[in-house]
Amino acid sequence: MTTPSGYTYDADLPASPVSTRDLQELLASVMWSEDDAVALRRAGDILTPKTHEILDVWYGFVGSTPHLVSVFAGKGGQPDAGYLEAVRGRFERWIVDLCTRDFDEHWLAYQQEIARRHTTKKNETDHVDSPSRHVPLRHLIALLVPVTVTVRPFLEQGGDDAATVDAMHTAWQKAVTLTVALWSQPYSPELW
Amino acid sequence: MTTPSGYTYDADLPASPVSTRDLQELLASVMWSEDDAVALRRAGDILTPKTHEILDVWYGFVGSTPHLVSVFAGKGGQPDAGYLEAVRGRFERWIVDLCTRDFDEHWLAYQQEIARRHTTKKNETDHVDSPSRHVPLRHLIALLVPVTVTVRPFLEQGGDDAATVDAMHTAWQKAVTLTVALWSQPYSPELW
Known part of the structure; x- marks a missing residue:
């Protein structure tokens, strides 16, 4: 897997608040439980080779929803193809990271970096x-x-039994909800 | 169903921002789709008589999780039984409202009232x-x-086929995520 443009997980990041x-x-x-940790790793096995297909689905949805694609507007107000493409690479990588990385201090630091890229430093990276x-x-x-609902069909392609698919889903x-909770920090530091 | 303490859905509320x-x-x-609207009404049929049992599950979880129950602390720092009980009544009613009310301007006004009760006017109502x-x-x-995961076993008690249970779930x-998105408004009016 090539390193996406602007992806700085392995950089020396400031500690998260x-x-x-x-x-x-x-x-x-x-x-969250130990069973979830095991199930998420198994989900990573299945989803890692499918990140491009998953982003086809997500970007199909975002691209056809005007108020969502407006986040990717360039100077003239139209979607900026280069911006979309750069974010896409990191979005694919986020799927892999979420399923495979340990939730430790460095992971927290990168979640905060993503949170800043949604708020105080949006547009800077690209x-x-x-x-x-x-x-x-x-x-x-x-x-x-x-992001939850559309992933299930991909999880079903791994050949696991129904109970394992349910557990992975x-x-x-839980993992995506956790990250959105973390990413909400710069929106409301006082009431977070 | 008796009107819970502090429940003001039918009051003359200020319009939501x-x-x-x-x-x-x-x-x-x-x-959200028309199918979801139908499925949510069916979920309401099943969940309405079970709100007390559902709250037993939710309050069991909150009560055993110190950082969650701390929201219900009274003056001395210990959980305030009267406060817990008053919120519980409205929480039960929220399940019914979410499944049965139309998502209109008045519904939006009450979601904003709930949002204020989580933020600027917390503790006032009770x-x-x-x-x-x-x-x-x-x-x-x-x-x-x-709030999503624990509701599924209740939906399964309605005697519907698996596809209908999936659709209701x-x-x-979708509905609970929508309400949390609405309730987040006072936390970050500028970046909402």
Whole structure:
């Protein structure tokens, strides 16, 4: 897998304001268990070779939904193809990272970097002069549904029994909800 | 069904800052469809007589998770039984409302009232002198998981076929995600 443009997971990142204790509490809030950790790793086996296909589905949805694709507007207000493509590469990689990385301090630091890229430093990484200055919080939360629902058919392609597919899907839902909770930090530091 | 303490759905509420256009966009973001509307009504038939049992499950989880129950702390820092009980009544009613009400301007106004009760006017409705001044945004988002996952066994008790249970569960997930997206507004009005 080539390194996507602007992907800096392995860089020397500033520590997240989110503590490992905050993380443990969030894991409790999403009912995270050891079984989920196992199921998410198995999901990673299945999803890693399919990230391009998954992004075809997600970008098909975003591209056909004007208020969502507007986040990718370039200077003239039309979708910026280079911006879309750069984000796509990192989005694919996010699927792999979510399923395969340990949820540790470095992982927290990169989640905060992603959170900044949705808010205070949106457009910076890809050098885009976009009228969209942040990803709206409400849609970040709402997109939990498509990102959960559309992954199930891919999980079903792994040849696992129905109970294992259910377990992988639930673990995926918990993990994506956890990341959106983490990404919400810069939107409301005082009430987070 | 008796009217819970502090439940003001039928009051003359201030209009929500969230427009019906915002609502339509959010419905698109959660992939809402006519099938979901039908499935959610059917879910309401099943869940309405079970709200007390569902809250037993949710409060069992919250009560055994210190950072969640701390939201219900009274003056001395210990959980306030009267506060827990008053919120419980409205929480039960929220299940019914979510499944049975039309998503219209008045519904939006009450979602905003709920959002204020999590933030700017927390504790006011129940006259509690609590050290907890807001529901943390991160846990509001994270609780989407337990509120989704734990409802499925109840939906399965309605005697519907597996496809209908799946459809009801997906509609429920979409609806609860929609409400959390709406409830996030006072946390970040500028970036919402």
